[in-house]
Amino acid sequence: MSIVAWIVVGLIAGWIANMIMSSGAGGLVADLVLGVLGAMLGGFLLGVVTGVDYTTGINIPTILVSIGGAVILIGVYRMLSGTRLRS
Template sequence: MEILWFLIVGLVAGWLASMLAKGGGYGLLGDMVVGVLGALLGGFLFSTLGGAVDGGLLGSIVVATAGAVILIVVLRVIKRV
């Protein structure tokens, strides 16, 4: 059941990140992939930098969205080069 929540959080975070980063969205599967990878990146960065968000589902979405926005920005920079 946890994997289902992880995918749902990834989908929401990917969609939010694509809206915040002024992208057009990547479709259902693309937003989910960006969100899941962003969740992993965001969790790593938050724990490495000493930040902790303990807000349950909402906190998970915030961390995943932050990671997904960072991922989108990095991918755009790499694509530009």
């Protein structure tokens, strides 16, 4: 998958993960960065576990895997930074 596709999938994943996690403490740029990194993390981890390449382009399975990676990354970010949900 090209770098442009990674960025597009990461942007989609970051936005959806932001909605799921009710994030927002880091702002738009942080959510997008976490989305792109989450896309890479999710694709890598699921590929290692299942042996299947989920980084084949912009499609539903790739986006779902990327959202999972972004949610994990946002959770780790919150644990390390001490950020809490807004009330």
